[in-house]
Amino acid sequence: MAADGVVFAEVGRDVSDMLGFRQRGVWIVVGAFLAAVWTVVGYLSWETDSWIPMLAAAVLSCSVVVIVRAHGDPLPGLPTLVALLTGPLVSALALLQTPADLAPSVLLMWIHGGPTAVYCFTAVRGRFPAVFAGVAAMAVVFGFWGQATGQTFMDGVSRMIIDAAPLTMSMLFALVLRPTASSVFLLRQQTLERVAQTSADIAADEERTQQLDILNTLARPLLKRIASGEELSDAERTECALLEAHLRDRLRAPLMSELKLDRLAYEARLRGVDVTFIDDSHLDDDPAAVALDDRVTSALAALCADVLANTESGKVFVRVATPGRSIAASVLLRDGDENVRYELDHSGDVTVFH
Known part of the structure; x- marks a missing residue:
């Protein structure tokens, strides 16, 4: 028994x-x-x-x-x-x-x-x-x-x-x-496990198809332009750099795309701001790890939107911390000699360090 x-x-x-x-x-x-x-x-x-x-x-x-x-x-x-x-x-x-x-x-x-x-x-x-x-x-x-x-x-x-x-x-x-x-x-x-695996495979296929569609829409025109052999204009070179940064963000920090920060980052880069997104929340394979609270993601989206919209030069680093850290995310603004760091705890509260 x-x-x-x-x-x-x-x-x-x-x-x-x-x-x-x-x-x-x-x-x-x-x-x-x-x-x-x-x-x-x-x-x-x-x-x-x-x-x-x-x-x-x-x-x-x-x-x-x-x-x-x-x-x-x-x-x-x-x-x-x-x-x-x-x-x-x-x-x-x-x-x-x-x-x-x-x-x-x-x-x-x-x-x-x-x-x-x-x-x-x-x-x-x-x-x-x-x-x-x-x-x-x-x-x-x-x-x-x-x-x-x-x-x-x-x-x-x-x-x-x-x-x-x-x-x-x-x-x-x-x-x-x-x-x-x-x-x-x-x-x-066993049936539940097979259903879960099938659902995961379907979700992965759908995500892969969606990402390929996005990549096709964004990159195909510039790839055709490059393949033509004609010299790129300064505007096209800038567009290539911006596209490369955008695609890098989608791979390295998918959470930022979910928070609708792509457009704000694009506009900030057009103004000459160096924007870097890093999302480490997916690096921990512990199944017991708790996802970011909605209060944290809402506060992070609002903070990033404010910083990106009001920054004209310098560098902006946005990083989502790995699970288990004392802070949930941080935003660092460097503009000349001025450094401002924003830290978000797991309740969504923001602390500013100058």
Whole structure:
């Protein structure tokens, strides 16, 4: 069963999903079961004039809720321990106030039938040893109750024979269900991985096509002009330099294109400003790395727009930091002897250094 647990851990599912334990309807079944138990216990408490059977029913109710709510496969250790102790504890508490003359009635059946239901689900969740231990302990309690009420030890144990059928069925069900569930969840995970890979391939193809279209639109006219062999004019040479800088930005700092800074950078370069964009946010391959917050990207776009629009000369360096740095991005303006540095933290606040 440990192998099953490994598979389920990989796909994030367990047998309880196939049993519908994640659905709200399961609580209707649980409520009906516990309502029946408490109805019998209420009558038994009235007959025996004792509150101890209610304590036993409370223990059983808590155990049922724990088993239904527990996630993981096989069943985790603490819920397994709760299930194991349910049978002997409920039996000991309930039988303490149950005289022998109630033995043939339905009032005795809930004492071993309730824990048996818990053991059935425990078996399906892959904890056979806990089921065997719990049933054995419960049988011992019934045996001593038989002796204490003027019967034999085996007379007490025989009251539980009826539980053999559901327990056997649950174990056979588990032996069939668990391997099947393992295969189903593994196939589901493989399907999800294939779909994700296909989606990634489609997205990559679309991005490649889009970039080729952009490159074709921007570079083809100048490439044709260069291929003609005619000497380029000064304006065309300037246009080539600007295009080269623009294409370099798209490769080195794709985030700046997403922030619509291409046009502002183009206009600043026309005025003679040396603009350099660097985006290092994609260099960290850690899947746990958190993308830039929207507040940071909005603040960065506004800051760059202001700096590029109001700079007439010098150099402008815009850099998005790698994940994990104390700052999210920085903008450096150099104009002669004047150096101004802007730093953005991960909340989008800007600090200016002169």
